[in-house]
Amino acid sequence: MSSMLKKTKRAVRKVMNALRIYEPIYRVYAGVKQGKRQKAAVAAFEELLQEIRAAAASCDPARKRMVLTGILDTPKKPKLFPLFEQISAELPEVDFIYLDEQKKPQGERKPFFHYIPRAIRAAGYDSFTEFELTHEMTDALEADPFLEQCAEYLFQRQGKSMTQSYARFMVWSYDRLYRTVIDCYKPEAIIIWCKFPMLHQVCNHVCLQKGVTPLFIEFGSLPGTYALDPEGQMGESPTARNYEHFRTLPVTDEEIAQAEKVIEFLRASALNRNAANASTVELDELKTKLDPSKPIVMLAGQSDFDSGILPYDETAKANHSPMFADSAEAALHLAEVAEKMGFNFIFKPHPAMVAAMRKRKWPENLHLVTNTDINKIIDLSDLVVSIVSQTGYMSTIRGKATLTLGYNQLRGKGATYEAYTLEAIPGAITAALQDGQTEEMKQHFIRHAAQMLRYNLYDDLGDRPLRFGQKAAGAAEFLRGYIKQ
Known part of the structure; x- marks a missing residue:
């Protein structure tokens, strides 16, 4: 879509919102498109699962694997993939699998790169769209109170544009997605970009249920860095929870x-x-x-x-x-x-x-x-x-x-x-x-x-005259501690 067309659509939507007619009109439109949207969302999700199964089947079973997941390829993180390329070079025995909550790029893609479909991303769902859940979906959700809680909170968090049935579909999808990733790739750990979004908490939940270590990466507390944490982030991190011990760690x-x-x-x-x-x-x-x-x-x-x-x-x-x-x-x-x-x-x-x-x-x-x-x-x-x-x-x-x-x-x-x-x-x-x-x-x-x-902090490889934070070798050493021998 051209930038001019995008601007025009935004301007029209702004006027319609001001006149309080956008939502009722869009609700009617969503109702008409509901069946087609549901079919497309399910098809895109099943295509992703098939892609994961096929890619995992081609892996060397003797090699180790780790998964990096979340919103990865954005202008705020221009050097995240280069950093992991450096980390990968320090861990030649490990294949890194990438599961990105971004639009699938055009053209040929790198191996072990997967892209979560728009319709099940928190930033891409179909507004005002009801979802007819199958018995398989409802049974899986009702069997796990945590998933039901996640669906309810996701529904509340997204506001009136997300229906409750759509929130339940998304949570079910993420649960099934990460179960498939773990069953197929058998990773040593899943590294989650930011633990706290509700769908990421589903990933963390599945990891704990299936005995896979969840690790967490985010922007570091000092600008220009990333933080890699076990256990949790921010107030849940060892730096915060074990603050008295952290203060005693030696520095030169x-x-x-x-x-x-x-x-x-x-x-x-x-x-x-x-x-x-x-x-x-x-x-x-x-x-x-x-x-x-x-x-x-x-x-x-x-x-x-x-x-x-x-x-x-x-x-x-x-x-x-x-x-x-x-x-x-x-x-x-x-x-x-x-x-x-x-x-x-x-x-x-x-x-x-x-x-x-x-x-x-x-x-x-x-x-x-x-x-x-x-x-x-x-x-x-x-x-x-x-x-x-x-x-x-x-x-x-x-x-x-x-x-x-x-x-x-x-x-x-x-x-x-x-x-x-x-x-x-x-x-x-x-x-x-x-x-x-x-x-x-x-x-x-x-x-x-x-x-x-x-x-705790790693150089984000940004363009700046002063380098600080641990290098990729330090991050690799941290991750090596979670590889089973």
């Missing part, structure tokens, strides 16, 4: 010195994986609304659906957010605190949450910013608050006092202020505004960065 004077250089480079370059065409107009307007006699506190929201917080249950409370069910709840509470304590309050939601946050009604003392460079907002603020957002690393890098209200890799490292009960928040804010980022916090952060670069 040379590694400390290198960490200082990395922090200075990141501060000066403002490297940011979510960089966008930010608006200076919004920032200028914001400055006119702030009271110059009061300190400025900014809350950086996270992608609520991809951070382990939702669904907000006891696991989420224990591992991620002990107080708040989502970014909006934290923002509303801090707006109340700001009213009582007398500080300017800015809320910067995660880019993935902007559309939802713009629709909400906010208190007058909450300044919502959605299209301003995060580094400029950090520099404007006296204190940056986060629940689990990696913005806490960015603000600490930029020398700002940082307060964490939830658990990520910064937990217990002595580099930030921490408050894990509602009663503790005002006192932590007072201390942070009074003392700022202390010299002790700065030194703790330098050591933490050195430890992360040595033990």
Whole structure:
């Protein structure tokens, strides 16, 4: 589809939405297309399973295999495949299988590359489309309460455009997909890009049921890196859960010195994986609304659906957010605190949450910013608050006092202020505004960065003058530990 046609379709849809006629018209259209769409979705999925079986049958049974799955080939990850090519060269006994949630490319494809069909991807499903489930599908879902829970949550997460029957079809498809992958390829491990999307949790669930090790890869806490974790990510990672032990891991004077250089480079370059065409107009307007006699506190929201917080249950409370069910709840509470304590309050939601946050009604003392460079907002603020957002690393890098209200890799490292009960928040804010980022916090952060670069983070191969993070050989050594001899 040409770019001009895409723009025209978006413009027409925008007008129809404004007139509130898009959804009812599209619902009728979806109903007419329902049978054809279901048939096409099932056919595409069965074609993928047949492709996997055929490719696996051609494998050398004497060789080991690992699977990398998730949204892999995107502009934000231009060097992910080159990194795994380097890792593969360090592990010549292993075949890497790629299962990408992206559009299948045109032309000849590399061996062991599979692409999940659009109709069963969370970003590609058919809106307002009911799905007639077979007895096989319903029996499999009803036999596993976790799958039923995943389907219900996926339905709620996607909003009114996804039907409940379609959500159940997608969860069933992912369950069957990864069972087929494991049965056919017999991998040593499946490396999942971001554990927390609900369909990825289905993959993790299948791995655990079938005795295959799930590992997790994501953007690293320091920009310019990837993180490879066992057990879980962010608050579930060993770095966060075993924070006292992690603080004791040895680093050399040379590694400390290198960490200082990395922090200075990141501060000066403002490297940011979510960089966008930010608006200076919004920032200028914001400055006119702030009271110059009061300190400025900014809350950086996270992608609520991809951070382990939702669904907000006891696991989420224990591992991620002990107080708040989502970014909006934290923002509303801090707006109340700001009213009582007398500080300017800015809320910067995660880019993935902007559309939802713009629709909400906010208190007058909450300044919502959605299209301003995060580094400029950090520099404007006296204190940056986060629940689990990696913005806490960015603000600490930029020398700002940082307060964490939830658990990520910064937990217990002595580099930030921490408050894990509602009663503790005002006192932590007072201390942070009074003392700022202390010299002790700065030194703790330098050591933490050195430890992360040595033990947890890997160079993402991005184009930058300073290289940091472990090389592919280090990632290969990490993965080698999960290969059965």
